[in-house]
Amino acid sequence: MEDIKVIRExxxxxxxxxxxxxxxEDEIFCCGITMAQCHALVEIGRAKNISLxxxxxxxxxxxxxxxxxxxxxVESGYVKREIDPVDRRYVAISLTERGISLFNSIxxxxxxxxxxxxxxxxxxxxxxxxxxxxxxVDAIKESESCK
Amino acid sequence: MEDIKVIRExxxxxxxxxxxxxxxEDEIFCCGITMAQCHALVEIGRAKNISLxxxxxxxxxxxxxxxxxxxxxVESGYVKREIDPVDRRYVAISLTERGISLFNSIxxxxxxxxxxxxxxxxxxxxxxxxxxxxxxVDAIKESESCK
DNA sequence: TAAAATAGTTGTATATTGCAATTTATTTTT
DNA sequence: AAAAATAAATTGCAATATACAACTATTTTA
Numbered sequence: 001m002e003d004i005k006v007i008r009e010x011x012x013x014x015x016x017x018x019x020x021x022x023x024x025e026d027e028i029f030c031c032g033i034t035m036a037q038c039h040a041l042v043e044i045g046r047a048k049n050i051s052l053x054x055x056x057x058x059x060x061x062x063x064x065x066x067x068x069x070x071x072x073x074v075e076s077g078y079v080k081r082e083i084d085p086v087d088r089r090y091v092a093i094s095l096t097e098r099g100i101s102l103f104n105s106i107x108x109x110x111x112x113x114x115x116x117x118x119x120x121x122x123x124x125x126x127x128x129x130x131x132x133x134x135x136x137v138d139a140i141k142e143s144e145s146c147k
Numbered sequence: 148m149e150d151i152k153v154i155r156e157x158x159x160x161x162x163x164x165x166x167x168x169x170x171x172e173d174e175i176f177c178c179g180i181t182m183a184q185c186h187a188l189v190e191i192g193r194a195k196n197i198s199l200x201x202x203x204x205x206x207x208x209x210x211x212x213x214x215x216x217x218x219x220x221v222e223s224g225y226v227k228r229e230i231d232p233v234d235r236r237y238v239a240i241s242l243t244e245r246g247i248s249l250f251n252s253i254x255x256x257x258x259x260x261x262x263x264x265x266x267x268x269x270x271x272x273x274x275x276x277x278x279x280x281x282x283x284v285d286a287i288k289e290s291e292s293c294k
Numbered sequence: 295t296a297a298a299a300t301a302g303t304t305g306t307a308t309a310t311t312g313c314a315a316t317t318t319a320t321t322t323t324t
Numbered sequence: 325a326a327a328a329a330t331a332a333a334t335t336g337c338a339a340t341a342t343a344c345a346a347c348t349a350t351t352t353t354a
Binding site for chain 2: 301302311
Binding site: 003004006007008009010011013014016017018019020021022023024026027060110111113114115116117118120121122125126128129130131132133134135136137138139140141142143 | 150151153154155156157158160161163164165166167168169170171173174207257258260261262263264265267268269272273275276277278279280281282283284285286287288289290
């Protein structure tokens with residue numbers, strides 16, 4: 001409860017960062033599909049193979065919402081569904097060729113972008129910035145378990 | 148183009164941070180209204196008084212979308228519209244009593260939350276974390292002008 | 295004063311979202 | 325083994341969000 005000023009500063013800079021990151025995602029990378037679909041596509045691509053509930057959980061969405069967004073991705077030919085033969089309740093969601101190709105171009109673009117950002121951080125501060133991001137995420141994680 | 152590994156690390160940690168921040172916003176603070184409305188309400192509250200296009204620009208939305216979200220906030224009694232008497236093309240958007248009260252409780256909650264997060268950062272690293280966030284935002288800003 | 299520019303709204307179409315109910319499949323209990 | 329409970333996913337429904345394009349009202353500018 002001490003440094004109210006510093007805490008507002010922290011909040012403010014995180015707010016600005018959040019907005020910037022949103023714009024980056026929005027404007028630079030998700031061409032052709034919606035943001036919701038882009039997020040899903042990237043998570044599917046990273047997981048290679050994922051169930052609907054897992055995906056919904058990752059993206060913090062209802063599974064009904066998730067199911068329909070997956071529908072849209074399937075209709076656009078980026079994603080396919082396959083029933084898990086071991087437990088037929090599960091649907092294995094994965095990328096099609098077309099989906100992989102889009103995923104790769106998003107990944108490529110992202111890496112290029114962050115490469116640029118990284119290079120614009122003063123060289124002697126780069127390590128510190130990454131360490132700090134870890135520290136911040138750790139603090140947030142801890143605060144979850146506190147609550 | 149050097150440290151590919153470090154760049155992926157940066158990207159990954161930012162990704163995790165983004166997700167965490169999303170959950171915080173979503174689950175902890177925007178009770179009763181939708182996220183879109185919450186974002187708008189907070190921006191209006193911070194600005195005290197703002198035009199539709201400015202608001203749309205802040206939130207990176209089409210002004211048509213913005214107009215309708217403002218509609219919903221007006222219908223719920225959180226926000227009011229007033230025509231600018233100086234230039235009657237402009238609409239001055241501001242919070243009602245009810246809106247101010249919700250805004251304050253969101254602000255309060257946010258400050259409390261970030262207070263907790265701040266306190267969970269090791270004391271000797273707190274300054275560094277804030278500095279690093281500035282450095283990161285600066286790098287992102289610079290990358291915008293580069294492109 | 296006529297044309298251009300600006301701010302905002304509305305028409306239209308699609309996507310997102312969440313809650314509740316339902317279907318199908320598996321696991322647990324009796 | 326049959327019944328009950330649980331689990332994963334989909335579907336019905338209704339509200340909201342979103343963007344593009346067309347439109348209205350107002351102000352600026354040429």
